[in-house]
Amino acid sequence: MAEDKKKKVIVPIGPYHPLLEEPEFFALYCDGEKVVDVDWQAGYNHRAIEKLSEAKHWDQVTFLVERICGICSTSHPFAYCNAVEDLLGASVPERARYIRCIIGELERIHSHLLWVGLAGHFLGYNTVFMWAWKYREPVLDMFEIITGNRNHYAMFKIGGVRRNIEEEDMPALRRVLKGLKVQLEMLTHAVLDDPVLGARLKGVGVLTKEHIKNFGAVGPVARASGIGGDIRKDDPYAAYPMLDFKVITAEHGDVFDKAVVRLLEMFESIKIIEQSLDAIEGKGGDIQTEIRDIPPGEGIGRHEAPRGECFHYIKSDGTNRPVRHKIRAPSYTNIPTFKASCIGQMIPDVAIILAGVDPCYCCTERVAVYDAGNKKKQMYDFSRLVEMSRQKTEKIKKEI
Amino acid sequence: MSLKIKALKKSLWVYHMSGGSCNNCDIEILACLDPRFDIERFGMTLVGSPRHADVLLCTGIINKKCVERVKEVYAQTAKPCVVVAIGACSCSGGIFRDGYQMGGPLDKLIPVDIYIPGCPPKPEAMIAGIVKLLEKLK
Amino acid sequence: MNVLDTLKEKLGGSIKELKAHNAKRIYITVDRADVKKCLKILFRDLDARYIVASGVENFDSFEILYHLGFDGEGTVVSVRTYLDRGKPEIESMTSIIPGISYIEREMKELLGINFTGHPGLTHFLLRDDWEEGNYPLRKAKNG
Numbered sequence: 001m002a003e004d005k006k007k008k009v010i011v012p013i014g015p016y017h018p019l020l021e022e023p024e025f026f027a028l029y030c031d032g033e034k035v036v037d038v039d040w041q042a043g044y045n046h047r048a049i050e051k052l053s054e055a056k057h058w059d060q061v062t063f064l065v066e067r068i069c070g071i072c073s074t075s076h077p078f079a080y081c082n083a084v085e086d087l088l089g090a091s092v093p094e095r096a097r098y099i100r101c102i103i104g105e106l107e108r109i110h111s112h113l114l115w116v117g118l119a120g121h122f123l124g125y126n127t128v129f130m131w132a133w134k135y136r137e138p139v140l141d142m143f144e145i146i147t148g149n150r151n152h153y154a155m156f157k158i159g160g161v162r163r164n165i166e167e168e169d170m171p172a173l174r175r176v177l178k179g180l181k182v183q184l185e186m187l188t189h190a191v192l193d194d195p196v197l198g199a200r201l202k203g204v205g206v207l208t209k210e211h212i213k214n215f216g217a218v219g220p221v222a223r224a225s226g227i228g229g230d231i232r233k234d235d236p237y238a239a240y241p242m243l244d245f246k247v248i249t250a251e252h253g254d255v256f257d258k259a260v261v262r263l264l265e266m267f268e269s270i271k272i273i274e275q276s277l278d279a280i281e282g283k284g285g286d287i288q289t290e291i292r293d294i295p296p297g298e299g300i301g302r303h304e305a306p307r308g309e310c311f312h313y314i315k316s317d318g319t320n321r322p323v324r325h326k327i328r329a330p331s332y333t334n335i336p337t338f339k340a341s342c343i344g345q346m347i348p349d350v351a352i353i354l355a356g357v358d359p360c361y362c363c364t365e366r367v368a369v370y371d372a373g374n375k376k377k378q379m380y381d382f383s384r385l386v387e388m389s390r391q392k393t394e395k396i397k398k399e400i
Numbered sequence: 401m402s403l404k405i406k407a408l409k410k411s412l413w414v415y416h417m418s419g420g421s422c423n424n425c426d427i428e429i430l431a432c433l434d435p436r437f438d439i440e441r442f443g444m445t446l447v448g449s450p451r452h453a454d455v456l457l458c459t460g461i462i463n464k465k466c467v468e469r470v471k472e473v474y475a476q477t478a479k480p481c482v483v484v485a486i487g488a489c490s491c492s493g494g495i496f497r498d499g500y501q502m503g504g505p506l507d508k509l510i511p512v513d514i515y516i517p518g519c520p521p522k523p524e525a526m527i528a529g530i531v532k533l534l535e536k537l538k
Numbered sequence: 539m540n541v542l543d544t545l546k547e548k549l550g551g552s553i554k555e556l557k558a559h560n561a562k563r564i565y566i567t568v569d570r571a572d573v574k575k576c577l578k579i580l581f582r583d584l585d586a587r588y589i590v591a592s593g594v595e596n597f598d599s600f601e602i603l604y605h606l607g608f609d610g611e612g613t614v615v616s617v618r619t620y621l622d623r624g625k626p627e628i629e630s631m632t633s634i635i636p637g638i639s640y641i642e643r644e645m646k647e648l649l650g651i652n653f654t655g656h657p658g659l660t661h662f663l664l665r666d667d668w669e670e671g672n673y674p675l676r677k678a679k680n681g
Contacts, residue, residue: 040640041662042640042662042663043463043465043661043662043663043664043665044419044420044463044465044466044469045418045420045421045460045463046420046463046465046501046663046664047420047422047461047463047496047499047501047502048496048499048500048501048502048674049496049499050648050675051499051500051674051675052495052496052498052499055498063495064495067422067424067494067495067496067519068422069422069423070421070422070423070424070425070426070427070520071423071424071427073422073424086559086560086563089560114427129434130434130435133430133431133433133434133435134434134435134436136434137431137434137436140431150428150520150522151424151427151428151520152424152519152520213585213587214635214636214637215636215637216587216588216589216590216635216637229587229609231612234609234610234611234612235562235612235613235614236612297559298559298565299559299563300563300605300614300616302614309589309607311589311590311605313592313603313605313616315594323594324592324594324595326590326592328589328590332590332640332641333588333589333590333637336636336637336639336640464664464665465664465665500674501664
């Protein structure tokens with residue numbers, strides 16, 4: 001195999017990727033336009049969070065884990081608080097549970113809209129990017145009204161939430177959701193009924209159930225392949241057992257189905273938020289319980305982040321700091337699936353397959369193409385890859 | 401004002417580079433392009449190559465693996481090039497400054513012209529920063 | 539049949555200690571030599587989902603927890619094994635769970651646990667010229 005690889009053209013993708021601890025450097029081994037193997041190297045974004053966490057107070061860790069990822073910045077505190085509460089066996093007041101769900105689902109909406117926009121951008125549909133990001137802004141406004149910041153909300157606290165959702169903010173939130181439903185309906189139809197997008201995305205980057213099992217992929221990636229795993233249903237936490245929602249699955253496992261799952265999940269999120277608002281409006285109640293000591297022991301917390309299961313393991317020795325804090329973000333197991341989904345595909349499709357997994361994609365990329373055999377070096381940047389992807393879309397447009 | 405600076409100020413092309421950030425500043429940079437803020441109406445746009453860039457936007461702590469890359473990208477840009485440090489991490493290291501992977505902050509590696517602090521800075525703050533930059537470039 | 543009973547039945551002899559923190563969080567301790575057998579039963583026969591593995595440093599030993607999820611029941615089973623403090627070493631599990639390769643590389647460079655039989659135990663997160671023997675996640679290291 002090593003001898004084989006030398007003859008192929010290597011297309012390195014990366015390395016700047018603003019993922020959490022695993023930004024990526026991909027080397028695509030290509031035979032002509034076809035990808036035959038993929039190598040992954042990470043660490044350009046490693047920020048020593050697990051080590052830093054051991055030097056912080058239990059309460060401070062929520063702020064640190066929030067800064068693991070900017071897009072899913074509620075998922076990590078959510079999973080961390082679940083882990084500590086699992087260790088303690090503590091229960092959270094009812095109002096706090098619903099507030100946690102509202103924040104978690106609002107985040108899912110903004111994250112999925114962000115993904116739809118970027119996927120459109122990579123395919124050369126900038127209209128989709130502009131639409132999706134325009135509809136995302138009211139969601140961020142709601143975050144600003146409720147928590148005081150557009151991102152990094154700092155809402156979570158061991159034993160509850162830090163801030164209440166005020167009664168006077170609720171009508172505004174309902175209004176935003178109502179408007180969003182109409183807009184999402186339009187966006188969903190525009191994206192899913194488009195013949196060009198269908199031709200471009202169907203059958204691309206297929207992941208079978210076997211691949212999902214081997215790599216342990218989670219979230220929309222797994223659900224698009226027909227595996228109905230969702231922590232919100234399987235291991236209910238916060239207020240999810242009291243709420244009525246569906247787990248969206250699809251069958252084919254290609255990029256199109258991943259888009260379907262994400263788009264339809266947003267409607268479920270809106271349903272969850274509306275139910276939660278009904279449950280807490282005008283009722284009042286505590287939003288936190290006081291927790292003083294963390295006894296020795298270990299705890300595991302999970303949360304269904306927009307990208308899949310977020311997993312935190314903590315170990316305490318009875319002091320005011322965790323002894324060990326292991327964090328596993330969903331992308332950690334989703335990214336290696338590229339090894340299965342990219343092989344046999346064309347280079348222009350790689351951009352959208354990479355985007356299909358939603359590995360927190362918003363950075364600049366540098367791609368160098370060089371022929372290992374001839375020692376000739378040709379530098380491409382990521383825009384060239386996107387350009388190739390767009391040319392292919394144009395070609396399909398003309399054919400249809 | 402030299403001709404170079406005059407030409408630079410007309411329409412700023414921006415190359416954005418993340419050196420170990422949490423992604424949030426990067427998203428807020430992209431949010432500047434969306435219909436609400438729409439900085440493209442001022443002639444600013446994101447470009448894919450540092451060789452085309454007038455402005456280098458840097459986010460993140462610049463971890464030890466990125467240090468050489470950041471210097472390399474800066475060397476590749478056409479001078480004069482303005483370097484902007486975005487977010488608490490690239491300004492000072494933020495919450496990650498004590499970690500073993502900390503290679504920055506940015507001004508230890510390359511000369512920085514303006515700092516836009518915040519975690520993350522809002523798009524309005526970024527636009528205000530760029531306006532100040534344009535005033536500075538007289 | 540719930541997960542706890544299934545584990546007792548299938549893994550019976552290998553389990554040295556079984557602790558159920560609550561109904562959904564089960565920790566089992568097994569010998570270093572039995573890990574591969576147990577993971578194979580859990581991952582292949584019982585169809586558990588691989589979540590991740592955590593390496594932990596203790597005063598007198600290292601321990602690895604292999605976390606596996608049973609999604610139908612919402613249970614997390616953590617298979618714990620203790621390694622020698624002086625020479626932490628264990629067999630690589632990549633032949634059973636392909637996806638575990640990356641976390642093993644991470645544990646190698648951050649904690650210095652060696653995995654025998656791993657196909658490519660190279661640097662993953664840290665720089666390629668990172669100082670040999672400097673394992674940043676060990677307690678003796680500051681920052």
